[in-house]
Amino acid sequence: MSTVAGGGRRADAVRNRKLALDAAIALLSEPGATLTVEAVARKAGLGAGTVVRAFGGKDALVDAAVSRLLQPVVARARDLLAQTGPEQALRVFLAELIAFQSSHHLISEQLGGLDLPATTTLRAELVRAVEDMIAAARRDGVVRADLEPEVIAVLIGESAFAIARSSTTSGELADAYITVMMDGLRPQ
Amino acid sequence: MSTVAGGGRRADAVRNRKLALDAAIALLSEPGATLTVEAVARKAGLGAGTVVRAFGGKDALVDAAVSRLLQPVVARARDLLAQTGPEQALRVFLAELIAFQSSHHLISEQLGGLDLPATTTLRAELVRAVEDMIAAARRDGVVRADLEPEVIAVLIGESAFAIARSSTTSGELADAYITVMMDGLRPQ
DNA sequence: AATCAATTGGAATGTGCGTTCCAGTTAGCC
DNA sequence: GGCTAACTGGAACGCACATTCCAATTGATT
Known part of the structure; x- marks a missing residue:
């Protein structure tokens, strides 16, 4: 910073x-x-030049905004894992992650084509947190051992974002996703 | 003549x-x-005006191109269901769908913000084909009955596209996705 | 071959951006 | 209260596009 x-x-x-x-x-x-x-300048009551100058470019502005939004999500993942059993933590976190993404779908639209170092780092941290959840759950014997936690974490990260984008209205889709995913992750 | x-x-x-x-x-x-x-005009050896005029606008051009590409994919889904057991058909189709998307990732990037009626229709047909696979598999008792085939089909449609986008290199991710998804879809 | 409407290339135009520039304003320091 | 450098608003600019326009060309019809 x-x-x-x-x-x-x-x-x-x-x-x-x-x-x-x-x-x-x-x-x-x-x-x-x-x-x-x-639009940012108007909402902030500033001139466009001021907004750009404050961050050195639009990318940096978006990077700062997105990572500020993402920070509590990562913290929440860590908290959940510390306070609950890994399986429950994963289930709750999945639901919250999708809900978060649904109400901030502009985020994933902005991610394309922009250079956002802080956001990239934070996203990696988020995947890492999920990976830790999976690893813990695997130690408890409630998640399958034939897939690497890292791969599962990326899998979840990618697919959850996609589900969030199209479940703005239903919620039914998100529920189905979580159900199928959690069942598919169990030892078979 | x-x-x-x-x-x-x-x-x-x-x-x-x-x-x-x-x-x-x-x-x-x-x-x-x-x-x-x-870019299209250059590759085709035409003027830009000619390209636009031939379709009436860029949207219509992209719509025609994408739906032309999507058509065999839908046909393949129908074929697989007609020739194989529904579970095997679904598994094979998932793999092929992801592979297709991986080598045409520009498609999903273009889908945002454009008005593509034919593509939208074809995508709905594709989801419908998957829905039929799920329904058939459910009749065979190899897919869970507590989720609606329509919901599962949308779920697959959305998540498969997401996996495809980031599995351009690995293939490991796609395999894991198919494994987890197929297992999660089985009656529990 | 002659005619003419359809068609073409690509320059010009329009649009939506991010970025830069600069005359005017203001915060910070004496 | 003045002085100065930092800062500001927003107009001007640059850029990447899609779209439109028109003089020149070409396919079709006779």
Whole structure:
């Protein structure tokens, strides 16, 4: 992270950076919104130039916003694993992950073609957390041992995102996905 | 003997439409290609205007190309179900669907934001074919009865596309997906 | 061969972006 | 309160596209 507070920058610059970030985050949660620099600037009450300058480019802005959103998700995965049995943790996390993605589907649309280092790192951490869940569940004998935890984690990461994108309305699809997935992951 | 089967259009217009369509299809199969009107025109040896005019717009061109590519996939699904047991048909089709998508990942990238009626219809047909497989397998008692075939079909449609997108290299991921999915679909 | 409507290439136009620039404003320091 | 460098808004610019336009060409009909 570049700066916590100040860093030699003027107070208004720091404040505006926060405004722009908040606006971008808000837009990511708004269904049907378009994440353009202009839209962020309007929502933040700033000029387009100010928004770009605060982050050095649109990519960095999106990166900051998305990773800010993703952070609690990763933390939640860790918490669940620490507090619950791995199987239950995985089931609950899957449901929450899909719900999160459903209400922020702009995220996955933005991921294409942009360079988002922080987001990429965080996504890897998320996969890693799932991998730990799988590994723990496997030690308990409740997840099949003929597939590598890493492969399963990636599998879940990819497919869950896809399910989330098209289950904005139903919820039935998400439930079916979790059911099939959890059953398919059990030792056969 | 002047008009070909093309509604009174001139022979060169018909020929050029075919050239543009072939070029678009070729580009969809080329990794890393960009599907712009200009790119299609260059590959077809035509002017940009000619390409657009032949279809009335880029959307219609992409729609024609994608649905042309999707057609044999749907046919294959029907064939498999007619010639093999439903469970085996589903397993083989899943593998082929993912392989197809892997080598045409531009398709799913183009699907966003464009209006593609023929493609939408064909995709629905594909889901319908999978639904029939599931229904048949369920009658045989090899697929769980607590989930609706329609839901399972959509589930497969969405998740398979996602797996395909990120399994361009490995193949390991696709195998794991099929294994987990098939096991998860069995009566528990 | 002559005629003419259909068709063509590719330059011009329109659009939606991100980015850059700059005259004016403001925060921070004496 | 002044001075100065940082910062701001938003217009101007650049870029990547799809689309439209039109003078030149070509297929079809006679």
